[in-house]
Amino acid sequence: DAKTTQPTSMDCAEGRAANLPCNHSTISGNEYVYWYRQIHSQGPQYIIHGLKNNETNEMASLIITEDRKSSTLILPHATLRDTAVYYCIVRLSGGGADGLTFGKGTHLIIQP
C-alpha cells in the first residue's frame, strides 16, 4: 500500500468547515483513498473512500487532486463531536486479504 502523510494535529472552530489534507504521492492507479476516524476510546469509524472522482456522503466530502497525489477530507460544519484522530489510508481495489495499515493520523480538535 502507498504511504500517506498527514499533519499531526489541526484545530477548527465549531460550525466551520474542517479541511484535512493527506499526501499520497506514490499512489498507484488501482489504489483507493480511504478515510477513517477514531474518537477517543472507540473503534475506528469508516467515513468515505474514493478512487479519482470527488465523493460526498452524509458525513463528509472527499476531494482528490487530478494527479491523485493528494486528497482533502472536508467536514462541512464541524461539531464538537467531530474531535477525533482522522486516518487517511490508501488501499488496492479488492483489498486482498490484508488488514488496514494505520499511520499516526491527524488529531482534529474542534474548538467551541
Place this chain on the structure above:
Amino acid sequence: GAVVSQHPSWVICKSGTSVKIECRSLDFQATTMFWYRQFPKQSLMLMATSNEGSKATYEQGVEKDKFLINHASLTLSTLTVTSAHPEDSSFYICSARAGTGVVTQYFGPGTRLLVL
C-alpha cells in the same frame, strides 16, 4: 454502515488467566475478520487476519499460541488471550469485511483489557 459488535467492552483479569473476546458482524456476513491492538497514545496495529473456516494468519511478532483466533462462522470471530500478563493490557479492536471485492472494513467498538 455495517455494524460490528464486541463483547465484553472491558475486562479485568488476573495474570495467568485466559480471556476470550467476541466479535460479531450483526447485519452482514463477514468472510474476513481482522484483529488489531492499540496501546495508549499509539495507532492501531494489525495482529491477525482470519477467514471463515480456515486458520488465522498472524502478523510478524504476534504469538499464535498466545492469541488464539477462531472464525467458526460468517458472523463470529473470537480472540482468546491465553495466560495473560500485564504487558497484554491493551485495547483490542476487531473489524470485519464482507466479500473479496469490497475493501471497506467496519470496526467494532473495542475491548479494553487490563491484566493485574
